[in-house]
Amino acid sequence: MxxxxxxxxxxxxxxxxxxxxxxxxxxxxxxxxxxxxxxxxxxxxxxxxxxxxxxxxxxxxxxxxxxxxxxxxxxxxxxxxxxxxxxxxxxxxxxxxxxxxxxxxxxxxxxxxxxxxxxxxxxxxxxxxxxxxxxxxxxxxxxxxxxxxxxxxxxxxxxxxxxxxxxxxxxxxxxxxxxxxxxxxxxxxxxxxxxxxxxxxxxxxxxxxxxxxxxxxxxxxxxxxxxxxxxxxxxxxxxxxxxxxxxxxxxxxxxxxxxxxxxxxxxxxxxxxxxxxxxxxxxxxxxxxxxxxxxxxxxxxxxxxxxxxxxxxxxxxxxxxxxxxxxxxxxxxxxxxxxxADRNEYDFLHGNISEMITNNKRLESELHRQLPLVRDAFLKRLIAGEFQSREEIIAAAVQANAGLNGNAGYVGILQVNGYSGMDTVEILNELNAARLILKQALSDSGSSVRMTDVGSDKIVFLFAYEDKPTAIQFGKEEISKTLNRVSQLVFDEYRISVTAALGDLFGSVTEVSHSFEQAKQALEYAVHANKKGTFWFEETRSESATYYYPLDVELRLIGTIRAGEIEESKRIVQSIITLNTEQRELSFEMRHQLVGEMKGTFLKLLDQKTFMESELFESVKNRIIEIQATESFEFIREEIHGIMEALCGLIMSKKNDSHTRTVDQIKEYIKASYADPDLTLYRVAEQVERPEKYISQLFKEVTGMNLSDHLEKIRMDHAATLLKSNEYTVDEIASRVGYNSSHSFRRAFKRVTGISPSAFRQSVED
Structure with a gap:
């Protein structure tokens, strides 16, 4: 003592x-x-x-x-x-x-x-x-x-x-x-x-x-x-x-x-x-x-x-x-x-805890300073098509705090004119200043826009809208007005001449890289044709008889199927067919090659261990082989959709099994540790080795209940059992079910059951 x-x-x-x-x-x-x-x-x-x-x-x-x-x-x-x-x-x-x-x-x-x-x-x-x-x-x-x-x-x-x-x-x-x-x-x-x-x-x-x-x-x-x-x-x-x-x-x-x-x-x-x-x-x-x-x-x-x-x-x-x-x-x-020995205990704790808080604030300040770089890296990966699935994009956006504020929109490139081929230190400094001016002008335009640099004389910008109909109805007109206003402003005040090129509408965040590639093609066409102002990809109709099926699109299609995202996969296939039927007139030979390459893509997918060990392997393989180039593109699209649904269904089945096991693991851990007052979402995430936001969303999707509500229900169920036994006081029960404060326990119990712990115990005795 x-x-x-x-x-x-x-x-x-x-x-x-x-x-x-x-x-x-x-x-x-x-x-x-x-x-x-x-x-x-x-x-x-x-x-x-x-x-x-x-x-x-x-x-x-x-x-x-x-x-x-x-x-x-x-x-x-x-x-x-x-x-x-x-x-x-x-x-x-x-x-x-x-x-x-x-x-x-x-x-x-x-x-x-x-x-x-x-x-x-x-x-x-x-x-x-x-x-x-x-x-x-x-x-x-x-x-x-x-x-x-x-x-x-x-x-x-x-x-x-x-x-x-x-x-x-x-x-x-x-x-x-x-x-x-x-x-x-x-x-x-x-x-x-x-x-x-x-x-x-x-x-x-x-x-x-x-x-x-x-x-x-x-x-x-x-x-x-x-x-x-x-x-x-x-x-x-x-x-x-x-x-x-x-x-x-x-x-x-x-x-x-x-x-x-x-x-x-x-x-x-x-x-x-x-x-x-x-x-x-x-x-x-x-x-x-x-x-x-x-x-x-x-x-x-x-x-x-x-x-x-x-x-x-x-x-x-x-x-x-x-x-x-x-x-x-x-x-x-x-x-x-x-x-x-000569100090008050609370003063001692206060001084050291204050120092810890100060250090934490310094760390937080450093993280905030790094945040723009993280956001810029996320946008660069997004337009480069380095993400394989929509879930991966959403997870990266949450970590970088860089949401697009919409699911549909347009990607474009602003190029500063007059500096092609110039790479001296003075020119690079001028371009750096020009890019900063353009970014500031776009930010001040009042539109929701995300930007990143690509090259010394180019800025990639992304306009996002809540949904596809809104983007179609208002997007192009709003973007054209904004870009014209910005172009005129920077020219009048700084004598900076720019050319803007934009790709077609992307209907999902997984299509951003495709819209970016279209913007690059439109910019090349605009520079080649010596066009100024704002130029859209749809204004460049391909005169080539070759088919459109680039490697990055194929890789993105493979990635979305592996992720089990059937809707994204269907959008990519529809985009490929649209670009090859509406913007191109393919010869018989090119048509055969395109269908052959698309069949090859799915045959590559079947080489994966997940699909080879499935009982669907032979039936899906036969469906792929039986696709003929002489059939209509509509028939080919429906066949491909059926194949993708079978493959994505298999992936989602395995994902659901994995999700169920993770949720069961969470439930078991909560069942064993509910009495710990320090049991938090972070502790649960650490136990199952998953991010906090991931397990919170996963638990809600699988069970229909928030993880915190589940924990509270487990605690209240055990509290009700202890109240019925009449062996412990309410304060002791609060401590035994994980509450540091009996007042907090009483409020929680009444919120869940509708009556106070004392009234519950009295009703049992009566």
């Missing part, structure tokens, strides 16, 4: 002071317990209702998103624009559309019942059936208070823009229920009158009511949802006439968030997105039940604390002083005694 006397005494004095506080606060707690517990209950009830509101709004947003997906569905667009009739229908197109919409209801229970009405074919499409006469659909599913003619006129014969019908009686194959109806005409820009197609989503009242069951089941109260006009959308635990009576009562303030009405606490929340009103009623006695328990527990806890407080203070003082003295010992070993 003398060794720890100074630190020990300081802790003990602190705990004695703390012990004096409960005796003073006991009476205050007694007086305030009822009001505080009631406030907490109200807050929890508001939170619960808010969560139900957010879930419902999210589901309705998903319904709206579903209609937007249908609006851009190519199969549906074809059906809408065809001139169909009842006598002659596009049966295959209708069947294909039915297959497209079949899976939507599996992810959102609001989409369990919906149909698409095609006006030109007078057909109703559902996920399971196609009704070539709407009256057949009406026989099975119809509103109880709407006739067929009225249904056809008001639902199918009008244009709807995200229109929602309130709760209405409905007959589902003879079964009576009530539904809320969401209607959207297609295309989305349809005006008044009939539209080519209408999407109608029928949401059962029970589905909406299930979202409110968290309130009614927990508190035994009621819940009601109404739209901006006061029409009912959903209700649970209350009748329609009772809701009307409540709304008509002048004593009831509709604008208050919470208020007592009769024997209920009524909570009202209004949605900011659609002006829907969410209202819930909770019985008063349920709210006060916890308050009464708190009143008795407060006096019991206060008395027990005064009796055993001193003993606990002694124990905690010793327990908390031990790690500090251990830390002091480590510090003295690492940094020396430094006059510790």
């Amino acid at each position: 003398p060794k720890y006397s100074r630190v020990f005494r300081k802790f003990l004095i602190s705990y004695i002071v703390i012990l004096m506080i409960p005796s003073i606060a006991g009476y205050m707690s007694y007086r305030t317990s009822i009001s505080v517990t009631q406030s907490v209950s109200i807050e929890n009830s508001v939170t619960q209702l808010q969560k139900s509101k957010e879930i419902l709004e999210r589901r309705m947003a998903e319904v709206e998103g579903f209609t937007r997906q249908l609006a851009i569905n190519q199969d549906l667009s074809i059906l809408m624009n065809e001139k169909g009739s009842n006598e002659q229908s596009n049966v295959y197109g209708i069947w294909k559309m039915m297959r497209d919409v079949l899976t939507f209801g599996q992810t959102n229970d609001f989409l369990q019942h919906f149909f698409v009405y095609l006006n030109n074919y007078n057909v109703v499409l559902t996920p399971g059936s196609a009704y070539f006469r709407p009256e057949h659909y009406y026989e099975n599913f119809h509103y109880a208070d709407i006739s067929f003619s009225e249904w056809r006129r008001t639902i199918l014969g009008k244009t709807h823009r995200s229109e929602i019908l309130p709760l209405s009686p409905f007959l589902n194959k003879g079964t009576e229920t009530s539904v809320v109806t969401y209607m959207q005409s297609l295309p989305l820009d349809s005006f008044n009158g009939s539209s080519p197609a209408i999407v109608v989503v029928i949401i059962d009242r029970k589905t909406i009511s299930n979202l409110l069951s968290g309130i009614t089941d927990r508190y035994g109260g009621w819940a009601h949802i109404s739209d901006a006009q006061g029409q009912t959308i959903g209700l649970q635990g209350i009748e329609e006439q009772d809701v009307e009576k409540l709304s008509a009562d002048k004593r009831f303030d509709k604008e208050k968030v919470s208020q007592f009405y009769d024997d209920d606490l009524v909570i009202t929340i209004r949605s900011s997105t659609n002006d829907w009103v969410y209202r819930a009623g909770i019985p008063r006695q349920v709210l006060l039940e916890n308050a009464n328990k708190t009143k008795y527990i407060t006096w019991s806890v206060t008395g027990i604390a005064l009796l055993i407080g001193l003993l606990v203070g002694l124990l905690l003082s010793y327990r908390n002083s031990v790690p500090i003295n251990r830390l002091l010992g480590v510090m003295k070993d690492q940094f020396g005694q430094d006059g510790h």
Whole structure:
């Protein structure tokens, strides 16, 4: 004890002071317990209702998103624009559309019942059936208070823009229920009158009511949802006439968030997105039940604390002083005694920890200084095509903190004119200054652009957009204006003349290097033709009869297949076929050579051990050999797609097995180490020898749960088991399941289970 006397005494004095506080606060707690517990209950009830509101709004947003997906569905667009009739229908197109919409209801229970009405074919499409006469659909599913003619006129014969019908009686194959109806005409820009197609989503009242069951089941109260006009959308635990009576009562303030009405606490929340009103009623006695328990527990806890407080203070003082003295010992070993005998222990720790923090900041500053170089190296590797897969690019971008801010865009080259062949020191200095000026001008242009040097007189720049349609619609015009403005600016102010050359649109980050190669070709053409200003690759039509299949494209295709990225592989193959059919006219011999080289690429792939040991080897090899150059390119493309799907499927199967093993390893480690309070994502990553961000994303993809949530669940499950045994106190249980603070444990337990540890233990005893 003398060794720890100074630190020990300081802790003990602190705990004695703390012990004096409960005796003073006991009476205050007694007086305030009822009001505080009631406030907490109200807050929890508001939170619960808010969560139900957010879930419902999210589901309705998903319904709206579903209609937007249908609006851009190519199969549906074809059906809408065809001139169909009842006598002659596009049966295959209708069947294909039915297959497209079949899976939507599996992810959102609001989409369990919906149909698409095609006006030109007078057909109703559902996920399971196609009704070539709407009256057949009406026989099975119809509103109880709407006739067929009225249904056809008001639902199918009008244009709807995200229109929602309130709760209405409905007959589902003879079964009576009530539904809320969401209607959207297609295309989305349809005006008044009939539209080519209408999407109608029928949401059962029970589905909406299930979202409110968290309130009614927990508190035994009621819940009601109404739209901006006061029409009912959903209700649970209350009748329609009772809701009307409540709304008509002048004593009831509709604008208050919470208020007592009769024997209920009524909570009202209004949605900011659609002006829907969410209202819930909770019985008063349920709210006060916890308050009464708190009143008795407060006096019991206060008395027990005064009796055993001193003993606990002694124990905690010793327990908390031990790690500090251990830390002091480590510090003295690492940094020396430094006059510790005459210094306060905390001053000693403060000085050395401050030095450690200072050194850490210096290291962080150095890393920030190196970051531009890392970003530049990443861009150089990206345009050079050194990455083999999309996953590799994303991982490198995260490490370099150099995201492109988009998945589609254009790569271009800016060349400073007038310095070709000049390499003196003075010229190189001038070019260096010119490049800096150009980079600054591009940065100041207001566009999202990434840049890197290539050569002494060239700058590679990359414009990225969120998606391919945006890049097609706005990209070229915006880039041309930006480059013209920058070119004019640097010429007027610095007399620097530049030529800009850009490649075609890349639809994925794996195609950046291809767009860069096109930009180089366009620049060579522009220099050769003595063209100035901005020049696009599409303006250089190849006059050569030779085919296009460079080595870097072949290597990128092989790399994407090895990575199992089927979509990227298909894009590369489509690019090869497009460049050889639309921009070239191949002779019969060149066509044979191109097909032969592409077959050779896939035969090379089959030489890999992964594919040679697979049972697919012989069948895929035969499919490759059977491809004939005399077939159409469309047929060849489909055959190649089939081969790539088989190979990528094999790769992804092996990847999934590897991912599952990694996740199982993580689970086993967490199961064995959950009681360690220092168990962090870094420790888990170190155990499985993977990067932190990688295992975090992998665990989420495989299990659907965040790794931190899984760890918390494991700890709470063990805590519940220990609480049931009644062998340890709550503080001891907190320590045994990996929490340094019992307060943090109590908050976590209540967040996961909905009740405090003490209440959980009491419920088990009862």
